[in-house]
Structure formats: structure tokens, C-alpha cells
Amino acid sequence: xxxxxxxxxxxxNALSLGSIYALVTIGLAMVFSILRLINFAHGDLMMIGxxxxxxxxxxxxxxWMAILAGIVLCGIAGVIMERVCYRPLRGSAxxxxxxxxxxxxxxxxxxxxxxFGPNTRPFRILNFTSPTFSIDSIxxxxxxxxxxxxxxxxxxxxxxxxxxxTIGISMRAVADDLTASHLVGIRLNRVIVSAFFIGSLFAGxxxxxxxxxxxxxxxxxxxxxxxxxxxxxxxxxxGSIPGAVVGGYVLGFAEVFLVALLPPELxxxxxxxxxxxxIFILLVRPQGILGAKTMQRRI
Amino acid sequence: MxxxxxxxxxxxxxxxxxxxxxxxxxxxxxxYQRVSxxxxxxxxxxxxxxxxxxxVGISSLGQIGFMSIGAYVSAILTLPPGLKEHWLxxxxxxxxxxxxxxxxxxxxxxxxxxxxxxxxxxxxxxLQGVFAAVxxxxxxxxxxxxxxxxxxxxxxxxxxxxxxxxxxxxxxxAVAVITVxxxxxxxxxxxxxxxxxxxxxxxxxxxxxxxxxxIRLLAFVISAFFTAVAGALWANLxxxxxxxxxxxxxxxxxxxxxxxxxxxxxxxxxxxxxxFTILLELLRGFENKIAVYGISSIxxxxxxxxxxxxxxxxxxxxxxxxxxxxxxxxxxx
Numbered sequence: 001x002x003x004x005x006x007x008x009x010x011x012x013n014a015l016s017l018g019s020i021y022a023l024v025t026i027g028l029a030m031v032f033s034i035l036r037l038i039n040f041a042h043g044d045l046m047m048i049g050x051x052x053x054x055x056x057x058x059x060x061x062x063x064w065m066a067i068l069a070g071i072v073l074c075g076i077a078g079v080i081m082e083r084v085c086y087r088p089l090r091g092s093a094x095x096x097x098x099x100x101x102x103x104x105x106x107x108x109x110x111x112x113x114x115x116f117g118p119n120t121r122p123f124r125i126l127n128f129t130s131p132t133f134s135i136d137s138i139x140x141x142x143x144x145x146x147x148x149x150x151x152x153x154x155x156x157x158x159x160x161x162x163x164x165x166t167i168g169i170s171m172r173a174v175a176d177d178l179t180a181s182h183l184v185g186i187r188l189n190r191v192i193v194s195a196f197f198i199g200s201l202f203a204g205x206x207x208x209x210x211x212x213x214x215x216x217x218x219x220x221x222x223x224x225x226x227x228x229x230x231x232x233x234x235x236x237x238x239g240s241i242p243g244a245v246v247g248g249y250v251l252g253f254a255e256v257f258l259v260a261l262l263p264p265e266l267x268x269x270x271x272x273x274x275x276x277x278x279i280f281i282l283l284v285r286p287q288g289i290l291g292a293k294t295m296q297r298r299i
Numbered sequence: 300m301x302x303x304x305x306x307x308x309x310x311x312x313x314x315x316x317x318x319x320x321x322x323x324x325x326x327x328x329x330x331y332q333r334v335s336x337x338x339x340x341x342x343x344x345x346x347x348x349x350x351x352x353x354x355v356g357i358s359s360l361g362q363i364g365f366m367s368i369g370a371y372v373s374a375i376l377t378l379p380p381g382l383k384e385h386w387l388x389x390x391x392x393x394x395x396x397x398x399x400x401x402x403x404x405x406x407x408x409x410x411x412x413x414x415x416x417x418x419x420x421x422x423x424x425x426l427q428g429v430f431a432a433v434x435x436x437x438x439x440x441x442x443x444x445x446x447x448x449x450x451x452x453x454x455x456x457x458x459x460x461x462x463x464x465x466x467x468x469x470x471x472x473a474v475a476v477i478t479v480x481x482x483x484x485x486x487x488x489x490x491x492x493x494x495x496x497x498x499x500x501x502x503x504x505x506x507x508x509x510x511x512x513x514i515r516l517l518a519f520v521i522s523a524f525f526t527a528v529a530g531a532l533w534a535n536l537x538x539x540x541x542x543x544x545x546x547x548x549x550x551x552x553x554x555x556x557x558x559x560x561x562x563x564x565x566x567x568x569x570x571x572x573x574x575f576t577i578l579l580e581l582l583r584g585f586e587n588k589i590a591v592y593g594i595s596s597i598x599x600x601x602x603x604x605x606x607x608x609x610x611x612x613x614x615x616x617x618x619x620x621x622x623x624x625x626x627x628x629x630x631x632x
Binding site for chain 1: 358360419422423425426428429430432433434436437438440441444445447448547548550551554555558591592593594596597599600601603604607608611
């Protein structure tokens, strides 16, 4: 394989991985911009989605039905999570809710381990990872195409939703100033629940893509992606959907090309490099790269 | 006069405590010794986490990373030379020929972790709230990834086993007492008062001349030191260190102990660590009986959420133990 071909192969990998990060980051940033809550359990929604899809599929439900049901289940799980764990804590300190979400992570991961065992399970629905076509020795698999196209569609729809619909406009208002928007009569609970629902749907899609890409799933699968999505959100700024998407893609590219450039014996350290990157970004710009204005306003 | 009296009470209770340690160490069965050792280690971890998170208000989720560093340093230092040459080929020659005792290993572990905490702290402690939290979590992940991949020094995912089990109840209880003493002395010193001021209002504290970043860094480094010492004790108690041991579950466990005891209360941390260790052991027995594993962590997570929702200050808030408590019970005091 020539250098150019290798480069394009990695480019496609990065695009596909970046799309997944972008999806996770949008959900994380949506909730964060409204509640100032880093919902670590967002990653576990990915896990719940993938497990539901796999279990439904194993139970004989047609693939597309299983996928749809799994993603919707994910949304419902997100809403339940909000109702049970975060609503009673509304208005308490940021750290309190953050620690609670940490407890939710342990709860869900151990719950799933209890139900389905700690083992890694194969996830081979629709043969997503098999290369479908190739251009000049560059292999492009279904999952790459689906990831990118799906992410772009979702991005477009979300932007429209946020800009045009009443609930989207309320969401932006609440993100801007929670108390003031409550005062002018916006129904907070409705807005917060929809943010959780939409974010969790995206987490479900991201979970599906993530497990399909890896070809496997396990109870702890959601933790690293959600912390990485935080890195992406820091890169792109928490304030806006485009920011989250840019952050997701930047992270995807940084990660893939880092691995491609590193000598093989250092490739296991990939995640360490991602978080060292985070520390360095925050060292230079404690408010994130693109999010300067929003962060200053909020803190 | 009251002060003399209190000093006397303190000496008597310390005497009783170490008598109990002596009895348990000499005559207790293996299981009780092990649980008591773990209990003391959890006390050290919780109290030192409380110093950084409760008293200074740093939102750190990465303290267990320092424990991991401490445990690995101690494991590398105390592993018998024969095994060292065989397993840890990346060590410099002089290191693979020596085998250190527990005390130097503990101190070196603490100093190394404190040095790393100093470097990491310079960056992380500039951040606010959730940003500091997630970045420290990133630090924890970095430590785990390095432990998993640095095959020639940490033996990767297999971990380092066959460590000499130097740790006994004397070590753990002495270190626990020292940790509690040091943290209490810090709280009651001018530094401690500055720490509380920084926690309550960063900007206001700075405006009266407190160097908030330095105070935070100080607490973070001291906390890392004791956490790493606890890690060293842990390594030489269990006899095995592996990357997975020092990760999310332990992080959450120590946070639960701290929050339920009361953020800012050393007394709360001590009693909460003791109580939760017992609860953990009881639940473990229950798990073994019904052969369903993982229930204890679920119960712990639920307990934590209930406490944080209904009683967010924990049991003690930020009050401390005082001998005056007994005044209410008995006129003897």
C-alpha cells in the first residue's frame, strides 16, 4: 500500500471514529449546557443501548426492529435516569451531581455485569465491519459509511430542531440562563427531559456504532468514550452543537493519526496520550479552545 | 485544666487502641487481621481524600491514581531480586539487585507520588469544578494505561505478584494514626484555616492575601503522599498489584466513605471508613453465600445516592469529634 493510500485509509478511519465521538459529545454537551452536569453515565447509555439491541436480536427480533427498539430504550433509560437520580439533586452543587453520576456508572455497570456477566460478547449484527467497497486499495466498510452519513443527518436534524422548534429554542434559553428562563415561564422539566431523551438517543446510536466497529461489547465499554467525549467537548467548547461536532472530529483525527504515527510498542498508550492532550489544552487555555466566550460567561 | 484532662483522655484512648492492635495482631485470626488492615488503609485513604476534596474543595477524582503509583513503587522495591530480574527486565541493574523493606518503600512511594502530584497539580488545580474533576479522572486513566502497557517495569495486565507481605496491623494502624494526626494538625494550623477559606470562597480568600493556588497545591501534594503510602501498605498486604485494582470502583468507594462521613470532617471520615469496611465485608459474605457477585457495589452506589439526595452533608457535616460530647451523657467528664 502506498503512502497516499495509507493516509486515506487512516483518514477514513478517523472520519468514522470522529463521527461516533461527535454523537457522544453532542449528548454530553446538551445536558451539560443546561444543567452544568457531566453525566458520566452517558457512556453507560451507550452500553445499555448495545446490550438491548444484542439481546433483542438474540431473542429473534428482526435486526432493524431490534436496533430501533434498542435506541428508543436508550432514550427512555436516559429519561428515567434524570427523573430518579438527577431531578432530586436539581440546584445542588456541581460536584454533588457529578459524584452522583459517577455512582450511577458503578450502579449500571455492575447491574449489567450481574445480569449478563462480565465477559466480552461478540457483536456481529449485519456484518457492519466487512469491507463493502474499495477505491484504489483503500477499504471502506459499511460501518464507516453509516457512521459518517448518520452523524451528518443527525447533526442537521439537531441543528434544525434547536433553531426552529419551540422546545429547541427553550433549550437554548435554559442553557443561557436557567433561572431567567424559568421566570419567563419556560417549563424546565420538559426542556431537561427532552435534552436527556435526545442526548440518550444519540448515545444509543453511538453505542450501536461503537460496538459494531469494535465487533464486541462488555459492561465497561461506555466509560472511556464518555471521558473522551469530555475531551472533545473541551476542544470544541461546551456551548454549541457545531463546537461539539468539531471537537469530536478533531479528537477522532488526533487519535487515529497518533496511533498511525506512533511506533507499535507505544500504541497501547493511545488513551494516555489523549488525556495528556487534554491536560495540555487546559494548561494553555483553561477555558477550552473554541469555547472561550461561553465558558467565561458561565463561570 | 480542661486541656490536661483531654490530653489524658486522648492518651488513654490511644493506649486502648494500641492494646487492641496488639491483641489482634498477636492472637486474632487471619481474617480479622486482614479486615482490620484494610480498614486502616481505608481510613488513611478517606482522610487524605478529605484533605484535598473536603477541606480544600479540590474536585479530584484521581487520588486512586496516586495510590496506584504508591503500590507499584513499593511492589517494584520490595519484590525479591530473583523475580525482579526475571519479570521486570526494564529496571536499571542496581534496582533489580536490591530488595527494600517496607518502610523505605513506603516513604519513597509517598515522595514519588507527592512529586507527581506537584507537577500534575500545577496544571489541574488551575481548573474549576467539573473540569478539574474530569481532568483528574483523565490522570487516573493515564496511570492505569501506563501500568497496563509498561510491560518491562509493571508487568502489564498480569500485575506483579509474590510480593512479600510485610504489612501488619502495627504498620497500618500507626500510619493511620499519623495521617489523622497530621491532617488534624494541618486543619488547626493557619494553613488549614486558609484551606477552609479557599474552599468557601476562592476569590474572597485571595482578596485577603491567601495564595489560593499554593494552598490547594499543598493540600493536593500532602494528600497524594498519604494516599501513596496507603497504596504501598496495600501492595504488601495483598501481595499482588495489578492495574485493575486501582480504578473506578476503589475511587467511588473512597468517595462514598468521605461523603457519607461528611466532607470536611476527619472524624466523619474515620468512622465512615470503619463502618463501610465492616459493611463491605458483611455484604461480601452475603455475596459468597448466594453466589451472586457485584451486589455490594450496587448497594453501595444506592446508599451513596440516597445519602447525597436526602442528607448531602453526610453524617458529620464538617464537625469534628470533641470530648465535650460525653459531657451530655455522663457527668464524669
